[in-house]
Amino acid sequence: MRSVALKMLLGDSAKYLALVFGVAFATLLMSQQVSIFIGLMTRTANQVLDIREADIWVMDTRVRYVDEVEPMPDAALGRVRSVEGVEWAAPLYKGLAIFRTQDGLINQVSLVGIDDETLVGAPREWLAGDLEALRRPGGIVFDKEGASLIWPDADPLTKVGTEAEINDRRVVVTGIADASPPFITFPIAYVRYSEAMALTPPQRNKLSFVLVRAKDGQDAKALAERISAQTGLQALTWDSFAWRSVQYYLTRTGIPVNFGITVMLGFVVGAAVTAQTFYLFVIENLRQFGALKAIGATNGQITGMVLLQAAVVGLMGYGLGMGGAALFFTLVRGGAALEDFYLPWQVLVGTGVVVFLIILISVLGSLTKVFRVDPAIVFRG
């Protein structure tokens, strides 16, 4: 009866395509929107995730996420270093600055000042130059996407050696690195901490974060609690700080609601199209199912036929939808707007479960009709 079920399904090509389209549409919309949402939320924590050397981030107690900076006095660095269990502690500056090129272009940039000695927090992947680029006097390194924003019509790699100004002080582009894009799309400008101090306007406190590495065998969480207790500062392990940044955007912005609405729409439209078309498909075949029952097909056999038809529609639709989503992310991979966005495996699994539910809803509605169909229906003209 499996062959019969498949022939019945594929024989009505218009309905078959409508069914597959419904599932594919729902799959594409849900997986693509959820993946973009996850990508965006990950961006809110990218600057924390990129600095893999640090186990703990220390900051002012009022800081709620990575883009919110409340400067601390320089003495905070020494106080953190004095806590038992700290292997090393390095300063990190984070703030906004005005970058002005010689031809008058102005861009606001996210200035990141990293420790002069250890260069903890420097980019890991270099497209032009290397770590030494940061050690040169006035040296500034941009992330590739940021450089593309400043010089949209030029290859960013050709901009190494370009002289410019930050806050009216001379700098020279000495390298281009590949960094994970941040949520706020300002170019990231890496400089040494001392350089950042010189480039930014004078103020009493400038230290944004202290990055800490725990000694071998030290529990990072326990050490963070100890740092908090001894210094009165806020110390968080890198993962809890990253998650806190994500949570801030989740709870304080309308982004989740907007994406949630789109995902829900994908589900509702996909479920409605699929369930209705599948229901109509079964209803239109009800007489045929009745004839099969009269001839001697059991309810179990007909249920198997309907389930097989639903499974084929579900798998085809899911495959096409996921293929579409994968193609989308492949095509946008090179662009700055959706750089680093991808289809996480969890989205594949989650969307699969939702598609299964859509198919289940469709099948349940139709199967009750099939079960109730009286084989004697075929004797009524």
Next chain:
Amino acid sequence: MSAVIAREIDMAFGSNGLKTQVLFDVDLEVASGELTMLVGPSGCGKTTLLSILSGTLKPTGGEVEVMGNVITRMKDSEKVILRRRRIGFIFQQYNLLPALTAAENAAMALVADGMPLKVAAEKARVVLETLGMGPHADKLPRQLSGGQQQRVAIARAIVHEPDLVVCDEPTAALDAETGRQVMELLKDAAGGPGRAVLVVTHDNRIYRYADRIVAMEDGRIVGDSRLGTLPEGLHAH
């Protein structure tokens, strides 16, 4: 030998307040090796009786025996197996599956019994040959005329060599000539020693093919005659 024995069959539709009685204490025996026609005006209950005798409808009263099996006492699952193996069906609207070829449609009873579609279709092809449908075995129902579709339906009804073939208005949708051809095929192919054929019709053009004619009116059997003689009040075309 009787293929079907029905005793005191009652049938009513609807619930208590709006109950409509359509069959009243019907007694009927259908002999093997004969073509029995159940005739009468529309709404007299002949199709309801056919549904009950073929085990697709449960009567509200009475007992039905098919090939020695009391189907009114059987479970639904047992009736399904009996229908699948021992009864062939021919419907007024043919009820062929539009996506299957003539051979595949004709093979449905075998497929329902577990035979792979390909093997069953080959077997059905042989039956279609005997019905003059060999050249059309690979065509879809929409590529066939009404008469050809009904021949496929006849092949589907006899492919599994059942003991009883039930036909509901087999010529109602056909012109006179095609109806005549279908009835001749039905008489030759479906009929035979040991097989009973029960035809419900109100088409008086085909009465002459019957070995026996049972007339019904208002849910009761009102006449029964054999071999070319019609029950009182009926006229052949």
